[in-house]
Amino acid sequence: MSKLHVQALHVHPVKSVAGFAPDTVAVEPWGLSGDRRWALIDTEGTVLTQRRHARLALAAARPAGAGRIAVTAPGMAELVVEEPEPGPLEPVTLFGKKVDTVVAARSAGDWFSAYLGEPVRLVHMDDPAVRRPVDPDYALPGETVSLADGYPLLIATLASLDALNSLIAQGDHPEEGPLPMDRFRPNVVVSGAEAWAEDGWRRVAIGDAVFRGARECGRCVVTTTDQATAERGKEPLKTLARHRRIGKSLAFGRLLVPLRLGTLRVGDEVRVLD
Numbered sequence: 001m002s003k004l005h006v007q008a009l010h011v012h013p014v015k016s017v018a019g020f021a022p023d024t025v026a027v028e029p030w031g032l033s034g035d036r037r038w039a040l041i042d043t044e045g046t047v048l049t050q051r052r053h054a055r056l057a058l059a060a061a062r063p064a065g066a067g068r069i070a071v072t073a074p075g076m077a078e079l080v081v082e083e084p085e086p087g088p089l090e091p092v093t094l095f096g097k098k099v100d101t102v103v104a105a106r107s108a109g110d111w112f113s114a115y116l117g118e119p120v121r122l123v124h125m126d127d128p129a130v131r132r133p134v135d136p137d138y139a140l141p142g143e144t145v146s147l148a149d150g151y152p153l154l155i156a157t158l159a160s161l162d163a164l165n166s167l168i169a170q171g172d173h174p175e176e177g178p179l180p181m182d183r184f185r186p187n188v189v190v191s192g193a194e195a196w197a198e199d200g201w202r203r204v205a206i207g208d209a210v211f212r213g214a215r216e217c218g219r220c221v222v223t224t225t226d227q228a229t230a231e232r233g234k235e236p237l238k239t240l241a242r243h244r245r246i247g248k249s250l251a252f253g254r255l256l257v258p259l260r261l262g263t264l265r266v267g268d269e270v271r272v273l274d
Helices: 054-058 106-116 158-169 237-243
Strands: 004-009 024-028 038-041 060-065 068-073 076-081 090-094 097-103 121-124 153-157 188-191 203-206 209-218 249-260 262-265 269-272
Touching: 004 262, 004 269, 038 090, 054 106, 068 106, 076 106, 106 121, 153 158, 153 209, 158 188, 158 237, 158 249, 209 262, 237 249
Parallel strands: 153 188
Antiparallel strands: 004 188, 024 262, 038 121, 060 068, 068 076, 090 097, 097 121, 153 249, 203 209, 203 269, 209 249
């Protein structure tokens, strides 16, 4: 049996905005260090994603030291955003539930408002240890998550992407394939596995960290958004609906929760414990 290895790591500092691919990253209880600690909200306090603004795919964020992030977008000068000082909490709505955050500098909101063409603000999750629990239907006591969709990490395999692309090539919209992995915005990409093997991973060790597989990852319209152009198509949802329906989910990838913290590195062996 071939060994499994980490092919790539991905961190997205701002929810629904492009991120960066480090060679090494620390695992925190609520996700990879720096992953999805920031988000945009509208005037009603609802978190914005690519579901509503596909153009968020064309913006990018990366660490800029001392808790700061640097953000870029087409037609915009680079902006460096300071981590907000402790202050009044701003309750925001994420998938129908309230989450407390801290509002970033007004200049950050103005920058994203100019880019998106509507008034928005940038917020930061100041204390992910207490702010937001993992979905209680799949959580162990005390587990928390940042501003990710619902779980600390998403893992996906190259073999599953290849299998999905083969199915797309045989389907109704072959011209839309093959799709790159960035459509699925995973944190950890694994090579060496068999297609769809991750569906059954209950516990996985990577480097000195250990994770439990909470559930499959149900996919949404964001996966139909070309991350390089912000244009939308029909795939992969059409093919997932035909071939990868697990319960109510159109599944690709597996959602993980850390059991033991550590550091992940590109090239690390991935060991399926059970």
